[in-house]
Amino acid sequence: MRVVLDKGEVDILIPCEGTYPYVRGGVSSWIAQLITGLPEYSFGIVFLGSRQKDYSAKPLFEFPDNLLFMVELFMFDDDEKEPIRARDGDIEDFKKIEELYHWFKEKKEQDSFPKELKKIDFYRDRVDEATFLYSRESWYFISNKNQENCPEISFLDYFWSVRSIHIPIWKVVKLANFVLDKGKIIHSPSTGYSGFLSALIANDTGKPFILTEHGIYTKERKIDLISSSFNLYKKLDLFRESAEDNYIQKMWVNFFEGIGKMTYSKANPILSLFSVAKETQIAYGAKAELCRVIPNGVDIKRLGATLKNRPTGVPKVITLIGRVVSIKDIKTFIRAIRVTANVIPDVEAWVVGPDDEEIAYAEECRDLIDILDVKDNIKFLGFQNIADILPKSGLQTLTSISEGMPLVILEGFAAGVPCVSTDVGSCKELIYGGEQEGDRELGKAGVICQIANVEQLSSAYIELLTNEDRWYKAQKVALERVNRFYTQDIFIDNYREVYKDIFKKIGE
């Protein structure tokens, strides 16, 4: 644990799990936007990371003047490890943990959650980290649980999963204990560990706790787990009983669902970026009356200024802004361009984003371009300034199989570029209009297609690029929608209101 910055008292404390200021991406930019946009409040950052070596060595963002405090903790770093020493441990405390397991495994109702276990001092004084890691009682406990629940699975995998699930709890508690008196309200940008940290602090101090969820954390972890990337040992299919090796996966899912529920039960308000996300939160246990949507906003001035650089007419250029990775389904995009090029031979397709994250996938994409003979149409441009790219584009597209609320669509709108996207995350709300008053009435700023549907995508490209009337209508809708609902000023004002309300309630 290291205090990076300490220049005084802060109003709002933001726990960041693997994001700001060491990682680029949607959540990090959102945090930066929020802090810079609200100079009347002072902010503190609590950074939770896995291991120092997983992150950039220096902050990737310049700290604004109203960021007064920052502490960081890397949970799996060796210097965070308690000194190894054998000890006995107390069986009573492990009975308490057993109750907790029941809660995680079964209904996860609020009132059945053991009261002692909500308090920080249980983890600090009763079953501390060293007791859990090194005590004999803990060993009996872990091996008994294994015998009870899944005696057939690889014990090595089981053991390390149990450890990896538990270790962060004590790290979070340690951190919570350290920042207990920092900030007047807590604002967590996700559930997961930072949500758990916020819930602990809120429970111990009664401080207000705001949750803004970008993706749905629990769901994302589930996808992680199920995509079999955990490298757990598996027996040959023939020798495996069906439920056998899912137990470890189930443990993880239960854990993340559990801390998700703990977070939802303490947070008020529970915010999301778009209405589909809100529905999902409610499905995962958030109270509907506490849930609200506050969408992200973009800097319309900067991007609006690029409108004057646009050539007359519709450029025959389709731009996909995103990394070349499987989740963005670039291959479907390439196939759709093949079909489009049959009708518009001089169509150009630009892929703007780094291609070094999934090198094998990028290679496959290049092979596909060769096979389909669209070498002259498709260009991989790497990282580019969107203010240069957007004015030259006729259409923006996303073919992803999963998205949250993609800011690039809004940025494209602000620069006057309609969008063709698959029906994921908030894309439909952005292109066809959302629940806000008058939004849907504005019309369509592009086309929504099914995931991986080449035919729909290509006909949308052809339609918009060849039918200028349709294109200009879509551009008009795009500009109007972003200016009315998705500007940075609206976004900032929304949060200013949220903070003002809460500070009023706690009498400041």
Place this chain on the structure above:
Amino acid sequence: MAGIGFELKQILKEKSLTSVLKTFGYSAILSSGPWVISMVIILGIGLSNIYLFHTVDSQNVMLKASVTYVSALAISSVYTGFFQLPFTRFIADRMYEKRYYLVLPNFIGMLIVTIVIAFLLSFILAIFIFNTQSNLFILLYITLFTVLSCVWMANILAASLKLYKHVIIFYLLGYIGIFICSIFLREYAIVGLLISFIIGNSIIFILLFLGIIYYYPSVHKGNSNFIRFDIFKGNFGKFYWKLAWSGVLYNIAIWIDKVIFWFTPVVGYVVIDRLHASMVYDFPIFLAYLSIIPGMAIFFFRLEVDFAQAYADFYRAINHHGSLGQIKQHKQRMIDAVKRSIQETLFVQGLFNIFLFLSAKTLFELLLLPKLYLPLFYVDVIGVQLQLGFMSILAYLYYLDRQKEALIYTLLFVFINAILTWISIQMGPYFYGYGYSVTLLILFVASIATLNRILQELDYETFMLQ
């Protein structure tokens, strides 16, 4: 999707593969085997001389030569005790990594260090101890000491490379050489005997060395040096200080009761210059060491066959994703193997002891030993049996890499043996030998308890304390 989430997969993957203890095996106590052989054979030479040549003069020469030889044996084994265990452990680690080609160059490097220090040490010792002897005598002593030091190092390496059969044959050849030379060089009295010892031990050393070269050649693309000092440079991890000191202490401990007897006025007397011996104490105990051979053979067989297999299975069950049930089953097999090895060792040893007890009188008559020594011999036989038990437990401790416990036990061995031996001398002739035997009784019982605790908690410690 937002960039949240930890590198859990990566961490989990690394943990599963590397953090479990490395398996290694090395037979540490094996050095005692040849040591016992030497003891027995030197006794044989002494006795046969007594048989063949019934003159007081020749007996006197023989005794002087034997005591000189024993002093060189004892001091060189204490000195090389410092290198023996760290070196075998170093070799075992390299073998585990399958870098066999590092064995020979490092052995040569180790020999160079051993020889240089042995020379300096024995030079000082010889001048200090033998203040009335000829320069030739001193030169021979230095040579003998240095050759013996080399034999210990070659022997421990050959044993840990599992060249057991060769080791035994080479020792026999060496001691046959000593015996033959001693007959031919009889007219040169003590100098002739010293030369015989040097020749015999040189034979052993050369044969062992050739064996090592033959089985572990150094030609490999990973090695371009003929001589390497990896163990001292710490190229592959730190020097094992605890092993080094426990090796020294163990060797001090097995000699300290004898030394105390030698230098206690009533029971010890001067043999040659500053070297002493103890008429009462020495013969019975060296004779009793004879009884250790069958038990030791059984023990090493069990260690190699049963325990090593169970130990390997235990770690394989962990590393190859066995269930907890399988892991515990292999742990139980390990415990059973330990139990069986100690039971059988002590049982065989016990049977042999009964035979010795029954035939002791006849044996003593045959060897022309005074019956006065009989009670002491009985006590020593029991002590030797217990020492075998203690040695076995120590071997397990080394095998399980419990260096700290091994160091503590060897340290205790030195102190308890010294104190109880001194007390036994104070208590009078009837108690001679009890110091040594009671020491080993205490250590054997205590170390069994320690080993039991370690084995019971092996799974706990393997998983939790890492």
